[in-house]
Amino acid sequence: MTQDAEPTDTTTSPAAPTPVPDAAAPPLEKASAGYIVSMMAANFGVAMAYVVPISYSLAVRIDELAPGREEVLGYVTGTAQFIFIALSPLIGVWSDRTRTRLGRRRPFLIAGGLLGLAALGGIAVAPNLLLVGAGWVLAMLGWAAASQAILTMQADRIPEEQRGRISGLTGFTGQAAPIIGVLIVSGVSESTTLVFLLPGVLGVLLLAVFLVVGKEPDSRNLAVGTRVSVRAILASYAFSPRRHPDFAWNWLGRLIFFTGLYFNTTFSTFFYAQRLDLPVREVAATVASIGILGLVAATLGAIVGGFLSDRLRRRRLFVLIGALLFVAGAVIEAFAYDFVTLVVGSLLMQLAIAAFGAVDQAIVIAVLPDRAEAGRYMAVVQFSQKIPSALAPLVAPFIIGIGSSGGEQNYTILYLTGAVLALIGGLLVFTRVRSVR
Known part of the structure; x- marks a missing residue:
């Protein structure tokens, strides 16, 4: 079956291959519907x-092993994110230079999914917090590497005229997956093993579909380029803001926006438990219910925002709208103490996150300094999301402790802080990125 998204073949014959220089990225062809659907299924699963x-x-697992110690969740997730941040550019460079019959990105999909699934199983049976933390480091490395490979394949193979809608679909599947996932595990919440393994198994199965349908060209005939040195690897962690100002401003705007986002989402299980006066284990159904309602908002924000940005050829306006909606939702949730108000705030935040993420991803691809090194630069872009996801969980426990009393954490100030940061991030992208409308 022909794959419309594959780059033009550059080999003359199997016996006498003509290497393609790394800097010569092939022209992009329109991606087929089958390729897009299978990629979105994989993104959903991951x-x-x-x-x-x-x-x-x-x-849930931390509450089992250390009841009442909410801050441990921040330490576990933050530490894992910092480790991935340190390794992600290396993974990106490694991906760019991988030469296999399966292509450059597919080996990372396979290895990432298998490692992630095995590590989730380990967390489910881990007898102490140290092993839970170690297991999450491995799980995050696996699933984040697979996610990074999917995003890099978009930079490799999706043309400009499709980027808005595919970014929108990526944002939608990324928003919908955890909502549906929490709904699924709420039905097996009494089994810690299934709570971890069920989403992992589904993720691997959907990755397998993409591996079968989403063929990637053999990369063995691509030129390897210069030998990678320690200095070159370290250099891959950085870029020149002077030479690539739009890439730099967009990177900074994303960093600040996602810091606000992670302030307001990392502790959502504990937040809902406190505001609705429920035990942590019983919050799954509430989180899933709010999430399902938010799925409509996420669909509207991601898909409609992505399609409209393609049609109107305007990206930055939708980023700003997303930031403003996030502020509104965060402020409502900050002062919410009943289910209905929490739902309203969550709907606005889901809409905002989907709109911002979908359209800004299209901006990311448009301002990449060098598409031939998409793996490296997409890894650098991921810094703007991974640093906040590591930093916010470590800082948030100190914020929620400000003025707390009676065992209740101060989530109001946390959500208001997140709103301010999200607004600053959106304004930076809107006002400072010049090469994209």
């Missing part, structure tokens, strides 16, 4: 396996 533990499963 997001489910990756985010459900952060949203729910890890909180």
Whole structure:
């Protein structure tokens, strides 16, 4: 079956290959519907396996091993994120230079999914917090590497005229997956093993579909380029803001926006438990219910925002709208103490996150300094999301401790802080990125 998204073949014959220089990225062809659907299925599966533990499963496991110590969740997730931050550019460079019959990115999908699934199983039976933390480091490395490979394949193979809608679909599946995942595990919440393994198994199965349908060209005939040195690897962790100002401003705006986002989402299980006066283990159904309602908002924000940004050829406006909606939702949740108000705030935040993430991803691809090194630069882009996901859980426990009393954490100030940061991030992208409308 022909894959419309594959780059033009550059070999003359199997016996006498003509290497393609790394700097010469091939022209991009329109991606087929089958390729897009299978990629979105894989993104859905990876997001489910990756985010459900952060949203729910890890909180349950930590509450089992150390009741009342909410800050441990921040330490576990933050430490894992910092480790991945340190390794992600190396993984990106390694991916760019991988030469196999399966291509450059597919080996990372396979290895990432298998490692992530095995590590989730380990967390489910880990007898102490140290092993839970070690297991999450491995799980996060696996699933995040697979997620990074999917995003890099978009930079490799999706043309400009499709980027808005595919970014929108990516944002939608990324938003929908943990919601549906939490709903699924809420039905097996009494089994810690299933709470971790069920999303992981589904993630691997959906990755397998993409591996079969989403063929990637053999990369063995691509030129390897210059030998990678320690200095070159370290250099891959950075870029020149002077030479690539739009890439730099967008990176900074994303960093600040996602810091606000992670302030307001990392502790959502504990937040809902406190505001609704429920035990942590019983929050799954509430989180899932709010999430299902938010799925409509996420669909509207991601898909409609992505399609409209393609049609109107305007990206930055939708980023700003997303930031403003996030502020509104965060402020409502900050002062919410009943289910209905929490739902309203969550709907606005889901809409905002989906709109911002979908359209800004299209901006990311448009301002990449060098598409031939997409793996490296997409890894650098991931810094703008991974640093906040590591830093916010470590800082948030200190914020929620400000003025707390009677065993209740101060989530109001945390959500208001997140709103301010999200607004600053959106304004930076809107006002400072010049090469994209």
